[in-house]
Amino acid sequence: MVRYLLGRVGQALAVLALTFTAAFLLLQVLPGDAIMIKFMSPDMGLTADQIAEIRASYGADRPLWERYFTTVGNFLTGNFGISIQAGVPVSQQLATNLPPTLLLASLAFAAAMILTIILATVSNMVGMEWLRAGLQSLPSLFISVPVFWLGIMLIQIFSFQLGLVSVISPGPVERLVLPVLTLAIPISAPLAQILMRNIDQVLAQPFVAVARAKGASRNWVLWRHVARNAIMPTLTIAGVLFGELLAGAVVTEAVFGLSGLGGLTYQAVGNHDTAVLQAIVVISALAFVTINLIVDLLYPVLDPRLGSRSGAPA
Amino acid sequence: MTATPLLQVDDLAIAYKTGEREQRVVHGVSFSIAPGEVVALVGESGSGKTTTAQATLGLLAGNGRVESGTIRLNGTDITHWSQKRLDSIRGAVVSLIPQDPGSSLNPVRTIGSQLAEVLQIHRRGDRKAIHARVIELLERVGLTPAEMRARQYPHELSGGMKQRVLIAIAVALNPALIVADEPTSALDVTVQRRILDLIDELRRESGTAVLLVTHDLGVAADRADRLVVLQNGRIQEQGPVKDMLAAPRSAYTRRLLADAPSLGKPRPARPGIESRDFAIEVTGLTHDFPVSGGESRSFRAIDDLSFRVRRGTTHAIVGESGSGKTTAIRSVVGFIKPTAGRILVDGVDLTTLKGEKLRQFRKHIQLVYQNPFGSLDPRQTIARIVEEPLLNFEPIPAADRARKVRDMMARVGLSESFLERQPRALSGGQRQRVAIARALVLDPRVLVLDEAVSALDVTVQAQILSLLDELQKTLGLTYLFVSHDLAVVRQISDTVSVMHKGRQVDGGPIETVFGRPDSAYTRELIDAIPGRGLPVLAVPPELPPRLSP
Numbered sequence: 001m002v003r004y005l006l007g008r009v010g011q012a013l014a015v016l017a018l019t020f021t022a023a024f025l026l027l028q029v030l031p032g033d034a035i036m037i038k039f040m041s042p043d044m045g046l047t048a049d050q051i052a053e054i055r056a057s058y059g060a061d062r063p064l065w066e067r068y069f070t071t072v073g074n075f076l077t078g079n080f081g082i083s084i085q086a087g088v089p090v091s092q093q094l095a096t097n098l099p100p101t102l103l104l105a106s107l108a109f110a111a112a113m114i115l116t117i118i119l120a121t122v123s124n125m126v127g128m129e130w131l132r133a134g135l136q137s138l139p140s141l142f143i144s145v146p147v148f149w150l151g152i153m154l155i156q157i158f159s160f161q162l163g164l165v166s167v168i169s170p171g172p173v174e175r176l177v178l179p180v181l182t183l184a185i186p187i188s189a190p191l192a193q194i195l196m197r198n199i200d201q202v203l204a205q206p207f208v209a210v211a212r213a214k215g216a217s218r219n220w221v222l223w224r225h226v227a228r229n230a231i232m233p234t235l236t237i238a239g240v241l242f243g244e245l246l247a248g249a250v251v252t253e254a255v256f257g258l259s260g261l262g263g264l265t266y267q268a269v270g271n272h273d274t275a276v277l278q279a280i281v282v283i284s285a286l287a288f289v290t291i292n293l294i295v296d297l298l299y300p301v302l303d304p305r306l307g308s309r310s311g312a313p314a
Numbered sequence: 315m316t317a318t319p320l321l322q323v324d325d326l327a328i329a330y331k332t333g334e335r336e337q338r339v340v341h342g343v344s345f346s347i348a349p350g351e352v353v354a355l356v357g358e359s360g361s362g363k364t365t366t367a368q369a370t371l372g373l374l375a376g377n378g379r380v381e382s383g384t385i386r387l388n389g390t391d392i393t394h395w396s397q398k399r400l401d402s403i404r405g406a407v408v409s410l411i412p413q414d415p416g417s418s419l420n421p422v423r424t425i426g427s428q429l430a431e432v433l434q435i436h437r438r439g440d441r442k443a444i445h446a447r448v449i450e451l452l453e454r455v456g457l458t459p460a461e462m463r464a465r466q467y468p469h470e471l472s473g474g475m476k477q478r479v480l481i482a483i484a485v486a487l488n489p490a491l492i493v494a495d496e497p498t499s500a501l502d503v504t505v506q507r508r509i510l511d512l513i514d515e516l517r518r519e520s521g522t523a524v525l526l527v528t529h530d531l532g533v534a535a536d537r538a539d540r541l542v543v544l545q546n547g548r549i550q551e552q553g554p555v556k557d558m559l560a561a562p563r564s565a566y567t568r569r570l571l572a573d574a575p576s577l578g579k580p581r582p583a584r585p586g587i588e589s590r591d592f593a594i595e596v597t598g599l600t601h602d603f604p605v606s607g608g609e610s611r612s613f614r615a616i617d618d619l620s621f622r623v624r625r626g627t628t629h630a631i632v633g634e635s636g637s638g639k640t641t642a643i644r645s646v647v648g649f650i651k652p653t654a655g656r657i658l659v660d661g662v663d664l665t666t667l668k669g670e671k672l673r674q675f676r677k678h679i680q681l682v683y684q685n686p687f688g689s690l691d692p693r694q695t696i697a698r699i700v701e702e703p704l705l706n707f708e709p710i711p712a713a714d715r716a717r718k719v720r721d722m723m724a725r726v727g728l729s730e731s732f733l734e735r736q737p738r739a740l741s742g743g744q745r746q747r748v749a750i751a752r753a754l755v756l757d758p759r760v761l762v763l764d765e766a767v768s769a770l771d772v773t774v775q776a777q778i779l780s781l782l783d784e785l786q787k788t789l790g791l792t793y794l795f796v797s798h799d800l801a802v803v804r805q806i807s808d809t810v811s812v813m814h815k816g817r818q819v820d821g822g823p824i825e826t827v828f829g830r831p832d833s834a835y836t837r838e839l840i841d842a843i844p845g846r847g848l849p850v851l852a853v854p855p856e857l858p859p860r861l862s863p
């Protein structure tokens with residue numbers, strides 16, 4: 001058990017280190033940098049020497065490997081560097097922009113889970129065969145729907161046509177309803193399909209027949225025998241789809257005009273603000289790795305077969 | 315028989331819906347079970363025996379439907395009861411012992427909670443009373459210490475132990491009828507006997523009737539009061555076991571009896587058995603598997619196994635699961651390198667061969683696997699499957715290959731019309747014939763048969779065994795036959811090694827081992843073979859010759 005845990009944590013750390021390195025290298029090989037963009041514009045009227053001086057003050061004239069290890073050291077001590085464009089520490093920018101995105105993403109993740117379970121449960125009820133058939137053809141559609149389009153459609157329908165959610169100075173909750181839906185729907189559709197397929201597979205298992213032969217009703221069997229067995233493979237996919245959620249959040253914030261990591265990323269890309277981008281990539285990777293680590297650690301809790309290695313031979 | 319039978323099935327017809335079509339699989343089946351009686355539904359796969367049993371529990375698969383007829387329980391017609399109404403009698407009045415203990419318990423819940431469940435559903439007492447009853451039941455079925463077992467998960471128990479849990483679930487509420495659907499077919503023969511004894515004992519204690527569904531005539535003969543023989547969804551014959559075994563009336567029952575591998579039909583001793591020409595010589599074969607958790611610890615799967623097989627004869631390796639027989643043949647075909655020992659095949663030491671030489675040598679020693687459904691690529695045609703081994707060795711012109719494939723198909727009794735079909739269009743017996751053709755197409759000298767007939771129905775099994783016998787005679791093949799089934803082994807082999815926990819506990823000519831076994835274990839194995847009460851029948855002359863499936 002301890003070995004499993006340490007192994008998973010080790011893997012997560014390795015992924016983080018690799019992401020950090022890959023992001024660092026990719027950002028460094030980009031032609032041009034933030035210093036050039038900000039200070040080389042003719043209005044500044046700076047001489048080449050002055051620019052070189054500025055570069056030196058940011059440490060940009062150091063060799064690649066030196067900059068790499070400096071950045072690693074800084075990140076490990078919680079120093080994400082300074083945004084060249086804004087002239088403030090990146091950590092300060094993150095402090096203002098991370099919480100709203102985190103809120104949006106967690107709400108969307110939770111909404112997607114709830115939506116998934118509702119869809120799978122309802123479609124397993126007698127008389128819901130139409131929903132079942134519909135759902136089974138839907139996910140392929142939703143995977144191919146771009147998030148921005150879905151967002152615009154939701155605004156069109158719920159705000160302009162039905163007038164249910166106001167777009168002009170909405171309240172703090174109202175403001176989040178449509179973005180959360182925009183993010184949750186494309187994730188919940190494939191998840192629901194996977195969950196339904198797993199439920200079908202588990203229902204075909206002999207132990208379900210044994211439970212029915214005990215006199216258990218359909219619902220009893222569904223909740224006490226099928227649910228836990230069917231949810232496990234779904235969890236893995238949920239962890240992977242979380243990455244989708246992060247990418248979607250950036251676009252969604254743009255569509256709904258929300259401030260957050262999305263806006264920050266957009267600006268940083270435009271300005272080649274590598275320090276900001278590096279921090280955003282690492283934070284996204286951290287979120288992704290954490291979610292998947294939680295999923296991995298949930299497995300042995302849900303499935304005793306993974307917890308102990310002391311089982312009798314088959 | 316008493317006035318009201320416990321279960322009365324009248325003119326039952328059941329159909330399954332596949333696509334738009336309804337296909338009837340049970341046709342007008344009628345039988346009854348008196349209180350406390352054991353009735354066996356006997357038949358091969360596709361005979362409708364399991365479907366009939368499922369119907370008595372109201373648990374037909376989703377696409378199944380009772381078309382006509384009635385099922386009465388204690389005189390009450392339950393045929394068209396709603397699932398909700400049936401829930402009140404399932405587990406309490408009628409219960410189930412399922413076929414495959416391995417997958418019949420929920421892997422993520424403890425044994426205790428799954429046993430308690432049946433008591434909770436039918437509201438038998440509070441939490442404390444239920445727990446006390448769970449412990450009592452676990453002790454009754456021999457799972458001790460019960461408190462510890464109750465907290466274990468299914469994967470921590472052996473197959474036999476799991477079946478004991480399922481039996482405890484079935485008897486928990488003292489039902490009037492237990493439907494036992496092939497309760498022991500997934501278990502080793504010694505475990506099978508203990509489980510069947512346990513069912514017998516519990517049934518006698520509480521006067522419960524049993525509907526025993528089985529493909530094994532031996533099990534039915536040993537355990538049932540009456541037999542109902544089904545074929546293709548129709549009853550061929552029914553009556554008291556003794557009468558039916560002594561004088562079967564239907565041709566089908568006679569065929570089943572004749573094909574049942576019983577102890578009464580040893581293989582006739584063959585000439586040439588004294589020859590000193592050995593095709594396989596295994597000396598001191600030992601194999602250790604590393605055990606996870608410690609570098610220096612290992613598990614000895616085979617311990618000092620030695621045997622010799624004369625050319626043109628059959629040697630059997632017999633043992634239960636975990637005995638090391640699979641590891642032994644994997645070494646003999648060169649899939650794994652043994653820790654110690656010599657394996658001579660045709661005088662060549664396999665353990666010294668490596669890489670390409672080993673690959674070339676495989677031509678001489680071919681393998682037929684147990685599972686005829688998993689060992690054929692579902693996307694290839696039969697012609698392609700049989701041809702494939704030829705493509706792995708020196709190139710042969712396409713026309714020659716095609717001729718070889720056709721020859722081989724004819725040898726295993728399959729017509730050329732099979733060539734362009736895919737495996738899924740074939741029955742289990744036909745697939746096993748294809749697997750044999752594929753193994754023989756390289757003209758090997760040794761054929762290793764790994765439980766090659768274990769998954770087949772008895773009549774098909776008998777056909778494949780006689781095919782193997784014929785091929786051995788005409789092609790001079792040497793067989794290494796691995797099986798858990800002593801009755802089959804006695805039918806086909808000349809010599810035998812009995813393995814138990816990695817060691818050879820008995821070995822030698824088949825008659826010596828079966829007649830005067832050295833070890834207590836071999837004696838236990840022989841005693842556990844079901845159907846010792848079966849009469850020894852020669853195939854009656856009026857039977858038509860065996861048809862190729």
